[in-house]
Amino acid sequence: MSEVLVVKLGGTTIAEQRHVLGDVARVSCIRPVVLVHGGGKRITEWLERLGVPTRFEGGLRVTDAASIEVAAAVLRGVVNSELVAGLRDLGVDAVGLSGVDGGMLVAERIDGMGLVARVVGLRRDLLDSLLVAGRVPVVAPLACDEDGVICNVNADDATAGIAAGLGARQTVFMTDVDGIRGADGARIADVSAAEAESLIAEGVIAGGMIPKVRAALAALTTDGSEAVIAAGSSDAALTRAIGDPAFGTHVRRTPAAA
């Protein structure tokens, strides 16, 4: 299990991410960090601006040839570059890349979703070389499928693939809610695989939270590893997510001991 921390940033605006970037900068002085970002909201904005129709299925965007161009441009060009620039401004040696670079994310097409792929493996050499050099890789969720076609991958899925491939001890999913909410609307502090699946079956966990909680579970490769889903907007959110068991939702393979 490695000290590397994998952090996923939800697709909010750069202004909202300012806090988290400062926190990433602090943590990256202490341990290696890989940052993965989403960008669904920004892609939707651009698709609307350009008049390209879009639809979701089970929290995943169905992507056609016109929308993959926009998605790739926005993720790699706009969102990734903004994050790299923001981190570099804070003194972090951030390097932008996507899962396409170095063939990093090994992916296969999901039937019926268009140009959307799931991550099935990680070629870790490129990440390792950046981490060894003290750099912070910032990864956009794109990957080539088995035919070499550029596809969109869900950013949570990309995060899980990277965390599992690196054997990361901790994975944090920063989002726009304070964690997984139960049927009563209150945040759940700990959730197991079985509890998560029943919350999905009951419709309590819906939309983008479905791939997120499944990714959080997939990131758990060893017994000691943990995944946290938390709000990225509060002060020191990342520091709290990795150090405070009462912050966010801690996703575990088995129920927490009573």
Ligand SMILES: Nc1ncnc2c1ncn2[C@@H]1O[C@H](COP(=O)(O)OP(=O)(O)OP(=O)(O)O)[C@@H](O)[C@H]1O
């Ligand atoms: N039980 C639940 N608890 C908390 N949030 C939930 C729940 N069910 C559905 N959600 C929704 O999931 C959303 C988070 O997923 P979403 O995909 O929108 O954000 P993200 O993954 O952080 O961003 P991006 O997809 O752009 O990377 C919340 O804003 C909320 O609307």
Ligand SMILES: [Mg+2]
């Ligand atoms: Mg999402």
